[in-house]
Amino acid sequence: MVENHDSTTLPPSSPSTLPPVTGAGSTLYLAACSGFINNSAQIDLAIERLSQTGYSVQNIEATQRRFQRFAGTDGQRLNDLHQLLEREKLPEIILAIRGGYGAARLLPNINYRKLCPMLKESGSLLIGYSDFSAIQLALLAQGQVGSFAGPMLGDFGAKPSSSFSMNEFFSVTTTPNRRLFVDVPQQPSRGEGIFWGGNLSVLSSLVGTPYLPAIKGGLLFLEDVGEATYRIERMLLQLHQAGILKQQSAILLGNFNMNGQQDSYDEFYNLDTVINEIRYLTGIPVLTGIPFGHIRDKTTLPLGFPAQYQAGPEGLTLHFEGYPTVNATHLQAEALQM
Secondary structure (H helix, E strand, O other): OOOOOOOOOOOOOOOOOOOOOOOOOOEEEEEOOOOOOOOHHHHHHHHHHHHHHOOEEEOHHHHHOOEOOEOOOHHHHHHHHHHHHHOOOOOOEEEEOOOOOOHHHOHHHOOHHHHHHHHHHHOOEEEEOHHHHHHHHHHHHHHOOOEEEOOOHHHHOOOOOOHHHHHHHHHHHHOOOEEEEEOOOOOOEEEEEEEEEEEHHHHHHOOOOOOOOOOOOOEEEEEOOOOOHHHHHHHHHHHHHOOOHHHOOEEEEOOOOOOOOOOOOOOOOOHHHHHHHHHHHHOOOEEOOOOOOOOOOOOOEEEOEEEEEEEEOOEEEEEEOOOOOOOOOOOOHHHHHO
């Protein structure tokens, strides 16, 4: 995962000028465990859209923290998780502000013994991707806490917003079972297991640590951004040689957003070449085309929950079940696209 961002200090966000939504909406708590959003207007628009949708947005002050390249010191970012332990009722949604880097620094100090049971009992939806995958994977490894690969605060502040991303987010987080069809021809196969994974760079960095889930027979999902083909192969080989890939029922790949990169030694050595090599080495299905990653139009995927798939020349169908949702009664989905 390759990202480059300049660090600056932002002025405090201005309050929304739109009238508040009335009714008992869901609480949405912001967690800044990695980097910061370097655009105050994007922050304002995201909070405005979420508020108008009917979410009670909490911990907004976390969007203003800056320390080096991080959204605050390690202690401040860790406290975004630990201050949840002091609450009588956890928020319905815990939304990552953005990725970047920094979550791995927090993993040894998270109070998994207290936090994991609280998250499971409350049914809170923990949502994010990119570097936030480290938090999601660690919670799954340490306490079997599921989460969602989905848009972060910055995505909600995109201008214009992605209708596909917003519709997928709202639909998945408010509907107890979902079906995703991917119109990309696949090699015939079918299977089931725990759907898990996240960012390839982050996940591979956790090999050999207690923060990588030990899931057998799973459906392993992977995505990344800006990595050269050989680096993607190297990370996949690490997972293979560590015995992780062969323990899965299937590998499912999202978008790798390689920005047209071409290997300088062999222009025909590309992602398809790597995929074929992994299929050969592991002997398990490698499915492609999942609409998720560091892209504008992304779906929302339950992680750490049961799923089934069927693949063939006509495409790929995924069924998810058993994940928590929020009540949509007092929410206005159309506000996410204002």
